Amino acid sequence: MVYQNLILEHAENGTVAVLTVNRPKALNALNAETLDELLQALAHIAADSALRALLVTGAGDKAFIAGADIAAMQNMNALQAQNFSAKGQRVMQAIEALAIPVIALVNGYALGGGCELALSCDWIIASERAVFGQPEVNLGIPPGFGGTQRLARLVGRARALELVTTGRQVKAEEALRIGLVNAVVAAAQLTENGLETARLIAAKAPVAVRVAKQAVHRGLDMDLANGCVLETSLFAFAFGTDDRKEGMTAFLAKRAPKFEGH
Numbered sequence: 001m002v003y004q005n006l007i008l009e010h011a012e013n014g015t016v017a018v019l020t021v022n023r024p025k026a027l028n029a030l031n032a033e034t035l036d037e038l039l040q041a042l043a044h045i046a047a048d049s050a051l052r053a054l055l056v057t058g059a060g061d062k063a064f065i066a067g068a069d070i071a072a073m074q075n076m077n078a079l080q081a082q083n084f085s086a087k088g089q090r091v092m093q094a095i096e097a098l099a100i101p102v103i104a105l106v107n108g109y110a111l112g113g114g115c116e117l118a119l120s121c122d123w124i125i126a127s128e129r130a131v132f133g134q135p136e137v138n139l140g141i142p143p144g145f146g147g148t149q150r151l152a153r154l155v156g157r158a159r160a161l162e163l164v165t166t167g168r169q170v171k172a173e174e175a176l177r178i179g180l181v182n183a184v185v186a187a188a189q190l191t192e193n194g195l196e197t198a199r200l201i202a203a204k205a206p207v208a209v210r211v212a213k214q215a216v217h218r219g220l221d222m223d224l225a226n227g228c229v230l231e232t233s234l235f236a237f238a239f240g241t242d243d244r245k246e247g248m249t250a251f252l253a254k255r256a257p258k259f260e261g262h
């Protein structure tokens, strides 16, 4: 598959995919074509049973994604804006729905739709040059790709409200302090740090990783009691896998496990 605005590469013997939004001249801004390509690439990734983790990043050293494409939005009417927002929301949901862990490697500006795309990943590793923000109010609009919802869920209501109503930019260290990102690393280390994390995940039992991710995501939409019921059923499900037997046998035999993914 040839993409105009994306690069989809594989690493670690095909167990890790690296998806790069590639419009560096527009700071990787998301237009409708890029969103369509993201939907295609994500469908391709979802169907690849060899994958254990996905890394998402932006091309160039300046931006992760500087937002939805303002030039493309300039002349939209309300109906076109609704379709554009819905398409963006589908992309974010498709990222969130992937069975494998997805890590955003934020190498620069992650503003508006770029911050929203990072928020739809399971967690974020930021370079020391990363800058986050929801500056849509400067353009006369609110966030439209899920930012009001996912930012509030991640950093809390008050911080999200401050950020979406002031449009203030948040640098990497502050992003770490408020729990928006999991780690801040030197810019030159970002890709290697992401690959190292992906390698760690790829070495674990794949079904256990997938059900652990599912339990966290689905559980957050439930009350605690129902979330724990879900966890019990996924725990029992994992007991039926060969990898569970291998993991426990290997531990007791004091050797490294060899997981096959079933």
Ligand code: CAA
Binding pocket: 025, 026, 027, 029, 066, 067, 068, 069, 070, 071, 088, 109, 111, 112, 113, 114, 116, 135, 136, 139, 142, 143, 144, 145, 147
């Ligand atoms: N859409 C379209 N083009 C963009 C863009 C965007 N979101 N962000 C940057 N660009 C383009 C610029 O127009 C410029 O293009 P030209 O070279 O053709 O003039 C190029 O990228 C480089 O940008 P700058 O010259 O502005 O670079 P800078 O270093 O001076 O500033 C920046 C960098 C602070 C990120 C600035 O570009 C900026 O503020 N960008 C817009 C950020 C923004 O408002 N994002 C939210 C968009 S709305 C949204 O995302 C809605 C939603 O939730 C769905």
